[in-house]
Amino acid sequence: MQIRSLGLKIGFSIALFLGFVAVTELSAASVTADDFKAILDHDSAHLLKQLKDGSPDKKGIIQSKATAMLIAMYAQKQMDGKDKTRDQQLATLRDNAVKVAEAVSSKKYKDAVEAAKLLSLKTAANPSAKTEAIDLSKLAKFEMFELMSPLKKTSGGGLNLESDLKEMADKLKDASKVPGLAARILTIAEYTENMPTDTGSGKKSVANWKKYAKMMKDAADEVYEGSKAAKPDLKKLQTSLGKLNASCTECHNVFKN
Ligand code: HEC
Known part of the structure; x- marks a missing residue:
């Protein structure tokens, strides 16, 4: 009897603990729409600058690809399933940002510039863009030294x-x-x-x-x-x-x- 009630108590505590974990997961900060917009405006301009009209230098190649991948992730993280129209717009932005990174990765810098010009919420949404999250880390042959590059100083082309x-x-x-x-x-x-x-x-x-x-x-x-x-x-x-x-x-x- 006592053992059984102890079991129940433990079971209940585990349930409480799991509930707590779930809630903490949910309460993780999500970036506000205003902060996102300010970051997008700044970083997409930074990206275009790094691409130097299609003739980027060595630093610019690394930085522009990394910045494009960051923009893709900012956009994906803004998608919340609440507003279908906005999610479609964000998915389009994400996909265009990945296109920039892929163009840089295959040394098609002029194409990268054209795609980079679309990195705004004013670009018309692609109705077939997938609003599910995708594993961005596997795209555009993205590597750790590239990911870390925006952390570098402005003089090194970073943020x-x-x-x-x-x-x-x-x-x-x-x-x-x-x-x-x-x-x-x-x-x-x-x-x-x-x-x-x-x-x-x-x-x-x-x-x-x-x-x-x-x-x-x-x-x-x-x-x-x-x-x-x-x-x-x-x-x-x-x-x-x-x-x-x-x-x-x-x-x-x-x-x-
Ligand atoms: C989980 C591990 C990990 C964390 C956390 C991490 N880094 Fe790194 N960082 C690395 C690795 C590994 C490299 C080397 C990448 C390479 O060259 O292949 C690196 C490289 C860098 C570089 C480039 C250095 C250079 O001279 O090329 C910078 C700058 C940097 N990190 C800054 C940061 C900052 C700032 C933070 C925290 C806000 C951070 N890193 C957090 C693993 C990490």
């Missing part, structure tokens, strides 16, 4: 994310630039999870890769959410930014040379 992150983790005066930074790093983390590189045994296990990628993603999520509070707590936000920065270092210590 300066690593320097901005370090600066903000060190000293945060206002939160206005935090959402853009966090949303981009969150997107990079979403790819990172699915792109284990140079894994093997021991410390370099796939499980460890996934662990560090999750740390990066969770911290980026926490930073984004903190930055969207009506009155962001700068001290707390700075702590979260520090956590995000630590996730980079921890993974690099094991997996980057």
Whole structure:
């Protein structure tokens, strides 16, 4: 009798725990439509600039492909199944962004420029674009060194994310630039999870890769959410930014040379 009621209690606790896990999954920050639009406008202009009218340099080739893949993921993550018309528009944007990356990958830079000009929510939606999520990490022969390139400094053709992150983790005066930074790093983390590189045994296990990628993603999520509070707590936000920065270092210590 007692054993049975203990069993019930355990069963109930597990159910509660699973419910909690499901809820936490759902409450992960999703990037607001306004932040998405600002990021899209900025990054699509950055991409076109990197393509230099169809004659990109070495850095531009890497950066334009990576930026296109980020745009594809931003768009896909905005699709929420609530508004069919908007989802169709976002799926079209995603597919055009993948086209840019594929054109760059096959050295068709003029085609990449033409496709890059379509990376706006004003482009007419393709009625046959699939509104289901697809595994973007497997497309356009996307590689880890490309994925990480937008984190590099502006002088290296990047989006300066690593320097901005370090600066903000060190000293945060206002939160206005935090959402853009966090949303981009969150997107990079979403790819990172699915792109284990140079894994093997021991410390370099796939499980460890996934662990560090999750740390990066969770911290980026926490930073984004903190930055969207009506009155962001700068001290707390700075702590979260520090956590995000630590996730980079921890993974690099094991997996980057
Ligand atoms: C799960 C592992 C992992 C995480 C987390 C991670 N990185 Fe990386 N990063 C790598 C690997 C591996 C490379 C080397 C890729 C290559 O060259 O093939 C790399 C390369 C880079 C590079 C390019 C360096 C160069 O000189 O070419 C930058 C910049 C970078 N990472 C920044 C960051 C930042 C900033 C974060 C955190 C916000 C981060 N990374 C999180 C694994 C990770």
